[in-house]
Amino acid sequence: xxQIRKLVIVGGGTAGWMAASALSRVMGTRNYxxxxxxxxxxxxxxxxxxxxxTIQEFNTLLGIDENDFMKAVNGTFKLGIRFQNWSAPxxxxxxxxxxxxxxxxxxxxxxxWMRYHxxxxxxxxxxxxxxTLAARKGRFGRMAEINPNAPxxxxxxxxxxxxxxxxxxxYCEKNGVVRQESKITSVAQHPETGDITSxxxxxxxxxxxxxxxxxxxxxxxxxxxxxxSGYEDWSQWLPCNRAVAVPxxxxxxxxxxxxxxxxxxxxxxxxxLQHRTGNGYVFCDAYxxxxxxxxxxxxxxxxxxxxxxxxxxxxxxxRKQMWNKNVxxxxxxxGFLEPLESxxxxxxxxxxxxxxxxxxxxxxxxxxxxxxxxxxxxxYDNVKDFLIAHYKVTKREDTPFWAYCKHMDIPDSLKMRLxxxxxxxxxxxxxxxxFTEPSWFAxxxxxxxVPRSYHPAADEMPQEEFRWRMQKIRDGSTGLADMMPxxxxxxxxxxxxx
Ligand code: FAD
Numbered sequence: 001x002x003q004i005r006k007l008v009i010v011g012g013g014t015a016g017w018m019a020a021s022a023l024s025r026v027m028g029t030r031n032y033x034x035x036x037x038x039x040x041x042x043x044x045x046x047x048x049x050x051x052x053x054t055i056q057e058f059n060t061l062l063g064i065d066e067n068d069f070m071k072a073v074n075g076t077f078k079l080g081i082r083f084q085n086w087s088a089p090x091x092x093x094x095x096x097x098x099x100x101x102x103x104x105x106x107x108x109x110x111x112x113w114m115r116y117h118x119x120x121x122x123x124x125x126x127x128x129x130x131x132t133l134a135a136r137k138g139r140f141g142r143m144a145e146i147n148p149n150a151p152x153x154x155x156x157x158x159x160x161x162x163x164x165x166x167x168x169x170x171y172c173e174k175n176g177v178v179r180q181e182s183k184i185t186s187v188a189q190h191p192e193t194g195d196i197t198s199x200x201x202x203x204x205x206x207x208x209x210x211x212x213x214x215x216x217x218x219x220x221x222x223x224x225x226x227x228x229s230g231y232e233d234w235s236q237w238l239p240c241n242r243a244v245a246v247p248x249x250x251x252x253x254x255x256x257x258x259x260x261x262x263x264x265x266x267x268x269x270x271x272x273l274q275h276r277t278g279n280g281y282v283f284c285d286a287y288x289x290x291x292x293x294x295x296x297x298x299x300x301x302x303x304x305x306x307x308x309x310x311x312x313x314x315x316x317x318x319r320k321q322m323w324n325k326n327v328x329x330x331x332x333x334x335g336f337l338e339p340l341e342s343x344x345x346x347x348x349x350x351x352x353x354x355x356x357x358x359x360x361x362x363x364x365x366x367x368x369x370x371x372x373x374x375x376x377x378x379x380y381d382n383v384k385d386f387l388i389a390h391y392k393v394t395k396r397e398d399t400p401f402w403a404y405c406k407h408m409d410i411p412d413s414l415k416m417r418l419x420x421x422x423x424x425x426x427x428x429x430x431x432x433x434x435f436t437e438p439s440w441f442a443x444x445x446x447x448x449x450v451p452r453s454y455h456p457a458a459d460e461m462p463q464e465e466f467r468w469r470m471q472k473i474r475d476g477s478t479g480l481a482d483m484m485p486x487x488x489x490x491x492x493x494x495x496x497x498x
Pocket of ligand 1: 280
């Protein structure tokens with residue numbers, strides 16, 4: 001029998017239920033007692049509706065049927081993010097999931113596109129990416145169903161975060177996870193080690209545990225309020241610290257992409273679901289007050305508001321230690337990076353998988369904690385650089401917020417990436433990063449930073465062959481996009497919400 005058997009998850013938002021579902025699936029509840037505590041009075045953040053393709057791996061791990069999941073969460077499919085007004089007012093580019101073209105002779109396609117572009121070819125690199133073309137036409141379909149011989153098209157989902165938590169709760173309860181609904185009023189620690197020994201609920205019941213997973217949201221009930229793990233503040237590079245969220249009625253077909261529109265003091269998201277549209281204005285309170293942001297987002301909705309705007313306050317950054325003593329923080333309790341590239345749920349997934357990888361049997365050794373913390377910090381750090389690049393590589397100076405972003409100092413790691421990109425057409429430093437060459441290419445070239453040069457081997461392909469291949473890739477991308485039905489008709493056929 002393992003020594004570490006009683007697992008207590010504090011919090012029933014997306015993070016808590018994702019942790020509980022993966023633990024109950026992988027570790028099981030025969031030898032492990034998994035308890036999740038959540039407070040209806042406190043509630044959850046309840047936003048967080050856009051994802052990236054890695055979530056498919058999470059669903060696969062849980063053995064969840066994708067259509068069942070999509071129906072339960074009123075989901076829509078997502079091929080990428082459309083960025084409007086980021087480079088300059090009126091600018092528009094798309095960051096797709098998946099690659100541009102095909103690699104040739106071991107070289108990334110980006111280098112060939114540069115040769116093509118420098119010789120006068122179209123600046124619209126989306127022509128070489130099927131996701132971009134399908135998104136522009138409002139199309140979507142899983143290629144395995146449409147034409148199994150065609151290459152896979154990467155996708156993710158938009159969903160109702162509260163329905164996702166409810167869906168996972170049903171999954172967990174079937175797996176034997178015990179849910180306790182109550183507010184935790186106090187936390188007990190071992191007098192010598194400082195480990196958490198139990199949490200006490202409002203009714204006086206103590207819930208003891210060997211390992212605690214803190215998914216209590218921004219407050220970080222165990223990781224910060226009890227263990228004082230410290231917070232690394234990244235606001236100087238990512239100054240937005242407020243979001244005002246409001247759902248509205250659905251108007252027109254659901255787009256198979258998220259829209260991010262740069263605004264005077266930040267940016268606005270638009271996330272289509274089957275039954276409504278999620279909207280939010282992410283902004284910095286030094287440049288706009290909450291009342292003004294609420295007023296502006298209401299004016300900019302394309303459907304009737306379904307609720308009063310709700311303000312959420314945050315500080316961008318992360319806990320200095322995400323695994324401290326016998327507490328592991330996940331989700332908002334571990335840190336927060338604004339939802340510009342829909343990475344928070346991915347970071348929860350990453351933490352859950354790392355915990356499963358390092359899961360301690362009898363004792364928590366310092367090496368496990370160090371490995372977990374280093375891995376999580378690396379993941380946060382890579383996403384951070386990618387997000388900052390969106391702000392830094394802008395031509396905008398039309399408001400004080402954008403003037404700050406354009407001229408702000410940036411981390412050395414990002415300076416190096418931008419230099420690498422300009423000279424070598426590659427901003428990725430290691431092969432372990434979430435955002436790969438095509439993503440950096442999409443956002444940097446999309447915002448007008450075209451590399452000065454490209455790999456010399458790209459010039460070695462004879463001109464005739466080069467022209468023929470580029471045309472073939474372009475036609476292939478268009479053909480793939482045209483095979484797909486409209487997103488709405490595909491949803492109606494495969495996974496309509498009840
Ligand atoms: P919460 O949802 O806050 O849940 C905290 C839980 O802890 C609740 O159940 C609460 O009841 C419980 N709790 C707290 N204190 C106690 C106590 N004392 N006793 C008992 N229970 C307690 N992510 C994405 O991937 N894509 C997005 O598009 C996206 N957009 C976002 C937009 C905004 C504005 C914000 C703020 C976040 C967004 N996220 C997004 C992040 C995503 O919403 C969160 O990462 C995710 O929902 C996880 O939240 P959580 O479970 O950590 O916290």
